[in-house]
Amino acid sequence: MRVWYVVPYPPSLIRVRPYNLIRRLSARGHQVTVFTTWADEAERADAEALRSEVHGLRLVRVPRWRSLVNSLLAVPGTAPLQTAYSWSPGLLSELSTDLPPDIIQVEHLRGARYALQLKAWRHRLKNYVPIVWDSVDCISLLFEQAAGRSRRLFSRLMTRFELGRTRRYEAWLAGQFDRVLVTSPKDQEAFGALAPSTMATGQVEVLANGVDLDYFTPDPAQPRQAATLVISGKMSYHANVTMAVQFAQTVFPLVKSARPDVKLMIVGKDPAPEVRALAADPAITVTGGVPDVRPYLRGATVAVAPIAYGVGIQNKVLEAMAVGTPVVCTPQAVSALRARVGQDVVVAEADAGMAGAIVGLLNDPNRATQVGASGRAFIERDHDWSGIVERLEAIYHGISLHV
Numbered sequence: 001m002r003v004w005y006v007v008p009y010p011p012s013l014i015r016v017r018p019y020n021l022i023r024r025l026s027a028r029g030h031q032v033t034v035f036t037t038w039a040d041e042a043e044r045a046d047a048e049a050l051r052s053e054v055h056g057l058r059l060v061r062v063p064r065w066r067s068l069v070n071s072l073l074a075v076p077g078t079a080p081l082q083t084a085y086s087w088s089p090g091l092l093s094e095l096s097t098d099l100p101p102d103i104i105q106v107e108h109l110r111g112a113r114y115a116l117q118l119k120a121w122r123h124r125l126k127n128y129v130p131i132v133w134d135s136v137d138c139i140s141l142l143f144e145q146a147a148g149r150s151r152r153l154f155s156r157l158m159t160r161f162e163l164g165r166t167r168r169y170e171a172w173l174a175g176q177f178d179r180v181l182v183t184s185p186k187d188q189e190a191f192g193a194l195a196p197s198t199m200a201t202g203q204v205e206v207l208a209n210g211v212d213l214d215y216f217t218p219d220p221a222q223p224r225q226a227a228t229l230v231i232s233g234k235m236s237y238h239a240n241v242t243m244a245v246q247f248a249q250t251v252f253p254l255v256k257s258a259r260p261d262v263k264l265m266i267v268g269k270d271p272a273p274e275v276r277a278l279a280a281d282p283a284i285t286v287t288g289g290v291p292d293v294r295p296y297l298r299g300a301t302v303a304v305a306p307i308a309y310g311v312g313i314q315n316k317v318l319e320a321m322a323v324g325t326p327v328v329c330t331p332q333a334v335s336a337l338r339a340r341v342g343q344d345v346v347v348a349e350a351d352a353g354m355a356g357a358i359v360g361l362l363n364d365p366n367r368a369t370q371v372g373a374s375g376r377a378f379i380e381r382d383h384d385w386s387g388i389v390e391r392l393e394a395i396y397h398g399i400s401l402h403v
Contacts, residue, residue: 001030001031001101001102001103001396002030002031002033002055002099002101002102002103003025003030003031003032003033003101003102003103003104003105003396004033004035004095004101004103004104004105005018005021005022005025005032005033005034005035005105005107006035006036006091006095006104006105006106006107006111006114006115006118007022007034007035007036007106007107007108007111008036008037008085008086008107008108008110008111008114009036009037009043009086009108009110010036010037010038010043010044010046010047011034011036011046011047011050012043012046012049014234014269016209016212016315017107017134017136017183017209018107019050020210020212020385020388020389021385021388021389021392022034022050022053022054023050023053023054024385024386024389025389025392025393026053026054026055027053028389028393031055031101032054032055032056033054033055033056033057033058033101034047034050034054034056034057034058035058035091035094035095035114036057036058036059036060036091037059037060037061037062037086037088037091038059038060038061038062039061039062039063039064039067040063040064044059044061047059058091058094058095060088060090060091060094061090062086062087062088062091066088067085067086070084070085070086070087071084071085078165078168078169079165079169080109080139080162080165080166080169081162081165082109082110082139082162082166083109083110083112083113083169084113085110086110086111087113087114091114092114092117095114095117095118096121100127100129101129102129102400103129103130103131103132103396103399103400104118104129104130104131104132105131105132105133105134106118106131106132106133106134107134107136108134108135108136109135109139109166109169109170109173111133112133112173115131115133115176115177116176118131119131119176119177130178130179130396130399130400131177131178132177132178132179132180132181132395132396132399133173133176133177133179133180133181134180134181134207135170135173135180135181135182135187135191136181136182136183136312137182137183137184137187137311137312138170138182138187138190138191138194138311139166139170139311140163140166140167140170140190140194141186141187141190141311142159142239142309142310142311143159143160143162143163143166144163145309145310145311146159146238146239146309147159147160147163149242149308149309150238150239150241150242150309151238151241151242151245151246151274152238152241152242152272152274155238155241159238167194170191170194170195171194171195172195174191174194174195174198174203174204175195175197175198175203178399179203179204179205179395179399180198180203180204180205181204181205181206181207181395182204182205182206182207182312183206183207183208183209183312183313183336184206184208184311184312184313184335184336185206185336186311186312186335186336187206187311187312187336188204188205188206190311191204192204205395207388207391207392207395208313208336208382208383208388209312209313209315209318209383209388210318210383210384210385210387210388211315211318211319211321211322211379211383211384211385212385213322213379213380213384213385215294216294216297216319216322216323217322217323218298218323218324218372218376219294219298219323222295222298222299223299224298224299224300224301224325225263225299225300225301226261226301227259227261227262227263227301227362228262228263228264228265228299228300228301228302229252229255229262229263229264229265229300229301229302229303229304229358230264230265230266230267230296230297230299230300230302230303230304230320230325231243231244231247231264231265231266231267231268231303231304231305231306231316232267232268232293232296232297232303232316232319232320233268233316234268234269234270235266235268235269235270235271235272235275235286235288236269236270236271236272239307239308239309239310240268241272241274241275242308242309243305243306243307243308244266244275244278245274245275245278246306246308247304247306248264248266248278248281248284250351251304251306251351251354251355251358252264252281252283252284254351254352254355255355255358255359255362256283258355258359259359259362259363262283262362263283263284263285264283264284264285265285265287265296265300266278266284266285266286266287267287267290267293267296268287268288268289269288269289269290270288270289271286271288293319294323297319297320297323297325298323298324298325300320300325301326301361301362301368302325302326302327302328302358302361302362302368303316303317303320303325303326303327303328304327304328304329304354304358305317305320305327305328305329305330305333306329306330306333306354307329307330307332307333308330308332309332310332310333312336313336313337314329314333314334314336317329317333317334317337317345318379318383320375321339321344321345321372321375321376321378321379322375322376322379322383323376324372324373324375324376325372325375326345326346326361326368326369326371326372326375327345327346327371327375328345328346328347328348328354328357328358328361329345329346329347329348330347330348330349330354331347331349333347334347337378337382338378338382339375339378339382340374340378343371343374344371344374344375344377344378345371345375345378346360346361346371
């Protein structure tokens with residue numbers, strides 16, 4: 001099939017969903033043309049890295065100041081600011097100049113405006129072109145949680161401002177396209193609550209996130225560091241900031257009281273000031289961006305994901321499990337997974353419960369090894385990108401049969 005894939009940010013090893021779906025669709029013989037924006041040279045390099053793997057790549061620069069202006073101009077309106085953030089007339093122009101594809105996939109709320117414009121243009125085309133909007137997560141569900149739980153005042157204020165707009169917009173948007181995709185049943189249910197008719201029609205489907213099992217692998221040659229914990233993720237994202245700060249301030253001291261030798265690695269790009277401040281504790285290292293997260297995941301004794309709020313599937317959990325590192329997390333981190341609690345992953349809620357679960361694994365290397373191996377086996381069964389892309393192909397073909 002000829003696939004147009006519109007994504008409002010460059011696919012990369014950090015933005016794993018479009019990165020893997022695009023590459024694997026292309027590897028399976030589909031002619032994939034990617035339309036995306038970039039803000040700086042690092043993002044441009046991420047996008048250019050895809051060029052040799054796809055049929056076509058169209059890049060348009062949207063600098064940060066332009067995104068800020070876009071958002072400010074959207075304030076008086078009723079649509080979420082997210083829908084304006086990545087808007088570019090230049091990218092829209094690129095979308096209007098090519099031959100029509102067989103199917104169009106547009107990712108995220110930030111890309112929804114492009115999807116709506118493509119829908120408006122569709123009457124010009126000789127043949128009907130289905131449009132799939134990959135919402136990824138239900139953003140209003142995320143904002144509901146962030147409005148009350150984020151540790152950052154700005155995030156709380158912004159999500160409260162956006163919440164009503166986003167609820168109304170997502171409720172309407174869910175019925176505008178041939179199919180809507182989300183990563184988890186929880187997000188599917190949230191869309192069903194916003195737009196009940198979508199549940200009856202099967203409009204919203206679950207397409208889970210996966211892991212590149214050839215990239216994220218256990219490495220027996222790399223020894224694990226003694227009593228070392230790792231938290232990973234983009235550390236400017238409000239949910240990750242809340243997670244890291246809350247863990248360091250409430251759970252980590254309890255672990256240290258039982259294991260004074262314990263160390264914590266916080267790994268992820270663009271750490272917020274409150275995350276960087278955690279490195280004042282000699283037992284905590286804040287790395288910032290790293291070229292490869294795998295050595296940190298493989299070298300840790302335990303990966304922790306003390307997520308206070310979030311939606312969709314947590315890639316940080318999948319990646320740690322894929323390299324065979326035992327994971328201790330909150331229920332929110334695995335609510336979208338079918339992992340066996342206590343076998344594939346260890347789940348704890350209260351601060352004392354999480355600290356006890358971590359200390360238990362630190363003190364029992366055999367059990368830690370068993371949980372890590374079981375977690376890897378779970379990822380192989382349920383979250384291999386190859387099977388997920390086959391599911392996406394089936395969705396494409398199913399839509400095509402009904403148009």
